[in-house]
Amino acid sequence: MSELIKTFDKLPKLVKVILALPVLDIVWAVYRLCRSLEKKSAIGIVLAILMLFFCPAIFWLVDIITLLVIDKVVWID
Numbered sequence: 001m002s003e004l005i006k007t008f009d010k011l012p013k014l015v016k017v018i019l020a021l022p023v024l025d026i027v028w029a030v031y032r033l034c035r036s037l038e039k040k041s042a043i044g045i046v047l048a049i050l051m052l053f054f055c056p057a058i059f060w061l062v063d064i065i066t067l068l069v070i071d072k073v074v075w076i077d
Helices: 002-009 013-019 026-039 042-054 056-070
Strands: none
Touching: 002 026, 013 056, 026 042, 026 056, 042 056
């Protein structure tokens, strides 16, 4: 899983923003779940699962803004 996280972190900014578009934003929900699983964060895992199923339509805009400003997807790590 750490390889997946590193791969996503090394993507160019344009690709990251494209992956944050409304339909494709599920990719970042999976990324968050992998980060939480790697760090064994129970709260992060639960929130990532909830985001995966219930909130992808909400967080795509937050993801795009944070990717453009700080080049990262914000998460609770």
